[in-house]
Each structure stands twice: as structure tokens, then as C-alpha cells.
Amino acid sequence: MQTKTRFTRSTVAAALIAAFAAVSGTAIAxxxxxxxxxxxxxxxxxxxxxxxxVAFGTYDPVADNASTGIDLTTSSGAIATTCTNGSSATITLGQGANSDTGSTDTAPLRRMVGATNTDEYLSYSLCQDSTACATVWGNDAGTGQVVTGTGASDSVVVYGSAPKGQNVKADTYSDTVLVTVTF
Structure with missing residues (x-):
């Protein structure tokens, strides 16, 4: 009987020690x-x-674009920008590398220069609308085009107009205009 009691006491003691350790471990943490x-x-x-x-194509100062002819216009130019979604920005266009006397950022007087005849200029305008270039695209906040960002690349059209009646020599004319996006 003594063995049985020892076994029971040992079992009970081990169980109590295990229970106490579990309870005291939880209590300590x-x-x-x-x-x-x-x-x-x-x-x-x-x-x-x-x-x-903006590719104007052929300008004919003798017939099609003579003083009684038509202005040469195009809508083939574009500017693609990516702006933060929902942000507002303004795209402005510089006066060009060959601007005429009296040109300003608000009222640019742009000209293309001849490749061979570097003293010959063909005047043109860049516009925000295709209707007779009513809104000239300038180089300040008041004459720039406002865009709202989508987070993806968005494109705006640049319209061009070369006035009739320019008596220039046969040549290839070009200009470079700085594009700026202010946000």
C-alpha cells in the first residue's frame, strides 16, 4: 500500500507542479x-x-497662300504629359528660336527660319483651338493650356496657322519651341 500511496503522491505532486508552472508562466508574461x-x-x-x-506641309506664296488665298493650318501636332492624378498643371509654349521683334510670352510672334536662306522667315502661330487660331498658345499662365492629371499619359492637340501673303524664298523652314509643364 505504501507503494501505491507514493505513486499517487508523486503523480499528484507532478500534476500540481505542472499546473503551477503553467499558471505562473501565464501570470509572469x-x-x-x-x-x-x-x-x-x-x-x-x-x-x-x-x-x-506641327508639320505645315507645302506653303505656296504664289497661288494657294497668296494674299487672296487661304491660311495654311494643321492639327497634326501634340504634346503628351503625365501628371499626378487630380493635379492641375499648365502647359506653355515658348516664343520659338526665331521670334520676331516685339514678341512676348503673352503674345508670341513666332517664325520659322529658312535652312539655306537663313535671313528668310515664315511666320506662324500655335493655337489651342482649330477655329481660325482664336486662342494663341503663349508662354505664361494666362496663355498656357490647363490640364488635369489622370496619372496616365494624356495628349493635347497643338494647332498651327501660317498666315497667307508671306512672300518668302523657296526653302525648307523650321523652328524649335520649348514646351514647359508647370504644376
Whole structure:
């Protein structure tokens, strides 16, 4: 009987030690909580992705584009920009590398120069509309074109007009205009 009692006492003692260890282990471990703040700032940003040339084609100062003829217009130019979704930006166009005397950012007097005849100029305008170039595209906030970003590449059309009645020599005429996007 003594063996049985020892076994029972040993079993009970082991069980009590295990229970006490489990309870005291839980009682010793503690917990605490707090909040972790997470933040980010999204800033407005824009890029000029690409430009497509305004190609006037052939200008005929003797017949089609003589003083009684028609202005040569085109809508083949474009500017693609990518701006932060929902942000507002303004696209402006510089006066060109060959601007005429009296040209300003608000009222640019743009000219293409001859490749061979570098003293010959063919005047033109860049516009925001296709109706008789009523809205000239300039190089300041008041004459630029406002766009709203979508987060993807968006394209706007650049219309051009070369006035009739320009008595210029036969040549290939060109100009370079700086595109700026301000956001």
C-alpha cells in the first residue's frame, strides 16, 4: 500500500507542479498595446512624355497662300504629359528660336527660319483651338493650356496657322519651341 500511496503522491505532486508552472508562466508574461502611425505625402508631379511635330506641309506664296488665298493650318501636332492624378498643371509654349521683334510670352510672334536662306522667315502661330487660331498658345499662365492629371499619359492637340501673303524664298523652314509643364 505504501507503494501505491507514493505513486499517487508523486503523480499528484507532478500534476500540481505542472499546473503551477503553467499558471505562473501565464501570470509572469504580460502584454501591452499601442498604435503605430503610418503616413505618406503624395506630391504633384508632371513630365512631358513626348511631342509630335506641327508639320505645315507645302506653303505656296504664289497661288494657294497668296494674299487672296487661304491660311495654311494643321492639327497634326501634340504634346503628351503625365501628371499626378487630380493635379492641375499648365502647359506653355515658348516664343520659338526665331521670334520676331516685339514678341512676348503673352503674345508670341513666332517664325520659322529658312535652312539655306537663313535671313528668310515664315511666320506662324500655335493655337489651342482649330477655329481660325482664336486662342494663341503663349508662354505664361494666362496663355498656357490647363490640364488635369489622370496619372496616365494624356495628349493635347497643338494647332498651327501660317498666315497667307508671306512672300518668302523657296526653302525648307523650321523652328524649335520649348514646351514647359508647370504644376
Amino acid at each position: 504580460g502584454t501591452d498595446t499601442d498604435n503605430l502611425s503610418v503616413s505618406a505625402t503624395v506630391t504633384a508631379s508632371c513630365t512631358v512624355d513626348s511631342t509630335t511635330e
